[in-house]
Amino acid sequence: MSRNLTTLDSKLLAILGTGGLNSIGLPKREIFLLDIVVAGTSFCKEINDIAQTLGKDTLLRMVRKPKNEYDQYAIALFWDKIQVGWVPQELNLIISRLMDAGKEFYAKVTSKKLINNWWCIGAQIYMVE
Numbered sequence: 001m002s003r004n005l006t007t008l009d010s011k012l013l014a015i016l017g018t019g020g021l022n023s024i025g026l027p028k029r030e031i032f033l034l035d036i037v038v039a040g041t042s043f044c045k046e047i048n049d050i051a052q053t054l055g056k057d058t059l060l061r062m063v064r065k066p067k068n069e070y071d072q073y074a075i076a077l078f079w080d081k082i083q084v085g086w087v088p089q090e091l092n093l094i095i096s097r098l099m100d101a102g103k104e105f106y107a108k109v110t111s112k113k114l115i116n117n118w119w120c121i122g123a124q125i126y127m128v129e
Helices: 010-016 020-024 093-100
Strands: 030-037 059-064 075-079 082-086 104-115 118-128
Touching: 030 104, 059 093, 075 093, 093 104, 093 118
Parallel strands: none
Antiparallel strands: 030 118, 059 075, 059 104, 075 082, 104 118
């Protein structure tokens, strides 16, 4: 068995495909970063319909929205194709920069509670490494 290291060059990466190193199935770690209360749930028109589906441990997809007119570091949270809300503005700066650098993130619902007409949805944010 050879113990020589193979240098990654453009030809080798082309063989691996567009997934790059991730396509060879390297193990991934999930790193818990922070707890949040999802911002802007009252702007989701479908929130009353989908709130029942958003149980504990439901995964939310995180999507960068750098052209958001109110916040250049905005990160939207989606369940399926429905935008549920946002990562709170006061917590999104570092995560947005990491996302812009290619890091993967997701959120996991931890709680939900109806307060008057507002769905308070708690979530945890994880980085995939």
